[in-house]
Amino acid sequence: MVHSAAPIPKRTLPGPNSARVAASMASTTGCRVTGLAIPTRTVVRWVHARAAPAMAKSERNPLLSGMDTSSNPRRSASSTRAKVCLALSSLESESPNPRKDVMWISSVPYQVAEGELQASYQRQARRLGEPTEVTLAGSLYPPMVAARLDLYAVTARCPSKLTPHQRNLISFVTSALNGTVHCMSQVTIKLRETGMDNDHILTLAQDPLSVELPPADAELVRYTVKLTSDPSSVREDDIDRLRAVGFDDLDILDANSQCAHLNYVNRVASGLGITSLFDPDFPAYDAIPERPPAAR
Numbered sequence: 001m002v003h004s005a006a007p008i009p010k011r012t013l014p015g016p017n018s019a020r021v022a023a024s025m026a027s028t029t030g031c032r033v034t035g036l037a038i039p040t041r042t043v044v045r046w047v048h049a050r051a052a053p054a055m056a057k058s059e060r061n062p063l064l065s066g067m068d069t070s071s072n073p074r075r076s077a078s079s080t081r082a083k084v085c086l087a088l089s090s091l092e093s094e095s096p097n098p099r100k101d102v103m104w105i106s107s108v109p110y111q112v113a114e115g116e117l118q119a120s121y122q123r124q125a126r127r128l129g130e131p132t133e134v135t136l137a138g139s140l141y142p143p144m145v146a147a148r149l150d151l152y153a154v155t156a157r158c159p160s161k162l163t164p165h166q167r168n169l170i171s172f173v174t175s176a177l178n179g180t181v182h183c184m185s186q187v188t189i190k191l192r193e194t195g196m197d198n199d200h201i202l203t204l205a206q207d208p209l210s211v212e213l214p215p216a217d218a219e220l221v222r223y224t225v226k227l228t229s230d231p232s233s234v235r236e237d238d239i240d241r242l243r244a245v246g247f248d249d250l251d252i253l254d255a256n257s258q259c260a261h262l263n264y265v266n267r268v269a270s271g272l273g274i275t276s277l278f279d280p281d282f283p284a285y286d287a288i289p290e291r292p293p294a295a296r
Helices: 078-080 115-128 142-154 162-180 180-192 198-206 215-231 236-244 247-269
Strands: 032-037 043-052
Touching: 115 142, 142 247, 162 180, 162 198, 162 215, 162 247, 180 198, 180 247, 215 236, 215 247, 236 247
Parallel strands: none
Antiparallel strands: 032 043
């Protein structure tokens, strides 16, 4: 059976009370804890602290104090490096835009790009207005930028029965398990637009298997957790479980590709120091580039 591609939702701006979310996260390997709260579209708070090393006790970091950072029996041992601690906070700021950190390698600015790189930048800029930081991160090798945009475009438009919300669940859970705050902040915008409230988003980040979801969505999340946290443990039985809740093989291919793509993007962002958080008004769906020329 051939499915038509699910439409990419149009952007809707959040209402004045829609955003009270913060992302504060730490991994057991020790990382910066970065929090963003958005009580309104003009209220932003950043919290920066140094997380303790894996062996340190939580009282050494006041942001983690009182939170359970022990191993979650629902997750495999290999995922403990990406445990997420969440905290809510709010503070009015004079600027509605989060600070952007500078990645750890050089990149070619949009304004001076030429040839193949300029063409690739424009594929994304025609929808978004400018290329994203992850796109800029490959700019020293223009063919890589083009290949990444091709993969992004086709992965987002697989003609399966997966809904945009289901793709967002996969993307968010993958990014949360990997502790990639940059990607989490973008998918948070999408999850709000597809109907998930902030409390559920926070729980999904902290313990994705504990969130009450429809059976099909819950099975997608379960598969995503396993494929991201312990990929060698995935068995044919896991595919059979997806079929049992109504997914056909194209749907499963779509879910697998979405999870694999986000794992790749997470490692690009984390490995090159892309840790900025997106503005709450960022048009997240517009970041999806135009289709590759051959697919138009």
